[in-house]
Amino acid sequence: MPFSRRLISKCSLPLTLASRRPAGRNTGLLVAGLSALLLSSAPVEANGPCGGDFKAFLDGVKAEAVADGVPAPVAEKALAQARLDKQVISRDRGQGVFRQTFLEFSDRSVSSARLKHGANNMAKFARVFERAEKDYGVPAPVITAFWGLETDFGAVQGDFNTFNALVTLAHDCRRPQLFRPQLIAALHMIAHGDLDPATTTGAWAGEIGQVQMLPEDIIRYGVDGDGDGHVTLKTSSADAILTAANFIRALGWRKGEPWLMEVAVPAEMPWAETGLGREKTVDGWARLGVTARSGALPAATLPASLILPQGRKGPAFLVFPNFSIYLRWNQSFVYTTSAAYFATRLAGAPKLTPGSPETGLSVDEMKALQKKLAALGHDVGKVDGILGSGTRQAVQAEQSRLGLPADGWPTAALLGRL
Template sequence: MTLRFSPKIAATALAGFWLATAPAQAQQCGGDFRQFLAGVKQEAIAKGLSANAADQTLAGAQVDRKVLSRDRAQGVFKMTFLDFSKRVISGYRMKNGAANMKKYASVFQRTESEYGVPAPVITAFWALETDFGAVQGDFNTVNALATLAHDCRRPELFRPQLIAAIEMVQHGDLDPRSTTGAWAGEIGMVQMLPEDIIKFGRDGDGDGHVKLKESAADAILTAGAFIQHLGWRRGEPWLQEVKVPQNLNWAESGLDKTKTGAQWAALGVQPRWGQISGNLPASLLLPQGRKGPAFLAYPNYSIYLEWNQSFVYTTTAAYFATRLAGAPVYTEGNPDLGLDDAQMKQLQSKLSSMGYDVGKIDGILGSGTRNAVQQVQQKLGMPADAWPTPELLRRL
């Protein structure tokens, strides 16, 4: 399940840019499609790949108009944390997550031993991305990558991915005719782009290949290697539900502010399960304000933001992993009514006119809008929990 144009693009975009052999090559796009592919072939050969692999990959490549349509009309993610998490963390996924952690216990043990990433973390991504491999996407991968590389919106990202697909064909790990995946080129049970598969792909079942579409063992081990690369800290927590006192200074909440666990505990923040990690820095997350669920986000939470930049998806994936690790269901609380799409855009427009940087006026409660809301709440003497309400909009 891709909630923006690519779950891992945030982690790969800059790498894709700098790995291009030269800026001119990285930006070649548009024009006659066959001439464009000929240029890709020459670049692949210059990188040491075989002409045969390039021909095998590119000979049948076509522009996929459905890919361009998806890219031009990316759905915006506007669900609240409670709505989204209740929708995607189903009994089915909890049951199958536990079953898969048991079925592949030895692979998960190996993954944690080598990369430090525990089974629930990988399993939550596996569930949310593809329902444990059941829904991996039906777009031809080479066509998707060739289409997006030829298009001139982000050639610096997708041209290197197309070159990487040629390398996968040369290794025997991608069939240009039959390999399918997400519309933005991600492949397999945990939806990864070709460059990342080449760098972090691991053969978990010992067959000499990395087959993320068919092999759960390959997917698990590869995900572990990739998450470690993103900066995962072995043996540390990532998210913990907490109870917060009503007299807390809400302006101290948010991802841009941290205290040690011990400092939060001294302010009256209490764990709903387990123990607060006293020496670790943590941020207090209030996805729907002070009256909704509350979490301490430890350093490993930042890895989720590398995987996907959506705050709601990220927090849901991290929370789902805690559930798979044994945490109870969160306490929903009784959050204040939020804003609908039109109201959110109205709020963003107002904040922007006041000089706050909320980014695009898109109706999405992103980090810029949250920060602006929190600052305005402070100025108005309202609880500064960064949750926009009709009352805030009225006051403005």
């Protein structure tokens, strides 16, 4: 999902993260901490009431769907077989958080096997990717990286009954405003023959197919890539590739521009000027001593931020306007940076230089740090042991105040000083 949709969270994919869009984007082994970014858990009514008597709830959904154009017999038949799935609620309530560092996650997710598989798929579907770039301006490596991280190129798409998952989450009163519209959209897909309420499976939060999308997004951005008259993201790689391209374009992709580049940084520079949201031109960074690790820096006037996922002694990247599309796809900084790095590798960039990052904090130490930062007046959000954007900004501010290199990477030295 974009991220409006991506604020969910993944759940079953192979090495992907586990939490990004509304709450069910799949991601397997690595429970992703985008969960921290999930939408508010406060009960809110959507277009109809949530909770309560299940039959009354289904009757309300049927009335709303029919009013929205779903044929009454289709809605009635689909909803008659709907069931609440307790396992979906368990997943929703028990989402893990993503506490891996960038180097840990990227090393695992951007593996040699996945790079090889990605390159093979770009060759196998070369004509489809050519169409994706021609029609939507999105290059093959960008689409392929998402495809690989989401489902290992379709190998792991989730095994929850999609319709029941959406019914369950729309009935539940935690986020009905997010899932009830997805349930109505699923009924439209059923009417069109693109979803079978009995057999279609996917992520626990209702995301479907090789690039894991929710029904509303499939309807809005779906592209029939194989010409069969349907958008079937589960079984058609062509549909998945072109739909992802259309969606990425809608997120604001700037054709022909880079998204991320590994760079080398000098031993000393104004570290407080680094981080997302602090932009200079490429030429401005070059004047501070930033150089490309491979090849040449892009256009001198292109705006860029310098990000240091694990501080000034770890890997460094310039990120450009297109990097924001990754953040809209998934708001986890570690996942986003890994996906963008994966795409550069698929485009021919060499393996990154890990450097020698200072040792980070344990979960308990991070919680202690967050408590101290909050006591100092910083908004770090929930004290959860996760290095999110609020904590990074607070760390950088305190590093500056204490005369430490303000690279946004929390260390035991900072914790001790506070």
